[in-house]
Amino acid sequence: xxxxxxxxxxxxxxxxxxxxxxxxxxxxxxxxxxxxxxxxxxxxxxxxxxxxxxxxxxxxxxxxx
Numbered sequence: 005x006x007x008x009x010x011x012x013x014x015x016x017x018x019x020x021x022x023x024x025x026x027x028x029x030x031x032x033x034x035x036x037x038x039x040x041x042x043x044x045x046x047x048x049x050x051x052x053x054x055x056x057x058x059x060x061x062x063x064x065x066x067x068x069x
Contacts, residue, residue, distance in 0.1 A: 014044035
């Protein structure tokens with residue numbers, strides 16, 4: 005169901021498969037820096053308007069308070 009699909013994975017929606025890799029580092033007790041890589045490709049190319057693989061990097065900085 006597209007309503008529960010991760011919008012960061014591929015171009016969002018369904019009809020994608022792939023891997024997510026990440027590394028995280030907590031420099032202090034209240035901050036976390038993480039780097040994620042999403043490598044996806046379409047399952048059925050005829051059903052996907054963007055039939056190319058998607059390689060996305062995402063950098064997150066979390067502050068807890």
